[in-house]
Amino acid sequence: MNYIDMHAHMVSRTTDDYHAMALSGCLAVTEPAFWSGRDRLGPEAFADYFDHLTTFEPARAREYGIAHYAWLCLNPKEGEDRDLTRQVLKIIPEFLHRDTVLGIGEIGLNRVTRNELATFLDHVELALEHHQLIHIHTPHLEDKYKGTRVMVEALAKDPRIEPGRVMIDHAEEHTAGLILEHGFWTGVTLYPKTKASPARAIDMIEVYGAERVIVASACDWGPSQPLAVPEFILEARRRGHDEETISKIVLDNPERFLGQSPKFVPPRRERAAARV
């Protein structure tokens, strides 16, 4: 079945992963800017990273017939450093005009500090100023509920925010309802140990419905699965869901959200959906 992986850190994956994703029906990936596993040494490192995301990765993906798009930001893990944030925020607009940049992301919170919230709100301002879509990371583990609440409440107070242009990612059972009831899109990321499994993602969709819900792999440099979306497709079939519903979640919904950016080109679908 064709799908779009809306959250894949391909910069840290091998070309073999692009190959496997193409074989499994992947038509496009979107790659949010993220933490590389260590704090970067300065703002120039971000400029280099943004250039990599918007030149090398699209070219590498294209070799396998996969469209590659990026989101730019200083990620939440480094958001505590306000000086670095200010410097990186000055750099980002230089890259926003590039053809494959869809918006600002993955912004958010990590340990839910005052500085992190200020950095998050600075990025929201940047997105509003440049009319960009917003992709939001919610913290993992014990910080998720708190961080999601803080961000949702901050955004809900701002009348300039259009919830339909905001994706709040890494939702789990205790945060999905909160995100959806405020009108935002929500992402459920399929990742071993620290995020949701395909089975739990399907539980959430059965409870909350498939409107404004997207699933993604969040594959990165950690133990993760670039074929997590096909695994979700397989599990959804085992759980009795029909092809139309599954395709809505893995392809139609991402297209609807991403299509709000004039730079997003809906990928050409295969005529007969191959079984994963």
Add this chain to the structure above:
Amino acid sequence: MAAHADTCLLTRKQLLDQSFMEHRAHLLAIAAFLDRLERAQGADNAPEDFRLTAFRDALHELTSPEPGRVVRAQLRLSDLDLTLLDERDSQSAFGASRRADGSHDDRAGAEQ
């Protein structure tokens, strides 16, 4: 009538036929993990770790007759104090809140 009745498309028997063995293995893995913790070096004199405290709390939800177990287990493993930290205490999360007082938020009892 359970909350969200009939939202799962399979019957209870179909679910059990499909997934019982997998979850039986998960259950035994947790039981073995708890036994292993008791056999650990110096376990008799070790102070209770905040993660294990939260883990035991969350386990209570598994035997609850009420639906919404996963949400309540998640909240047992969450920091429910919405106060912003003045500065970052660590780069990574731990899986359970280190705040011993575990301030609770009245609005946290969300139903799934």
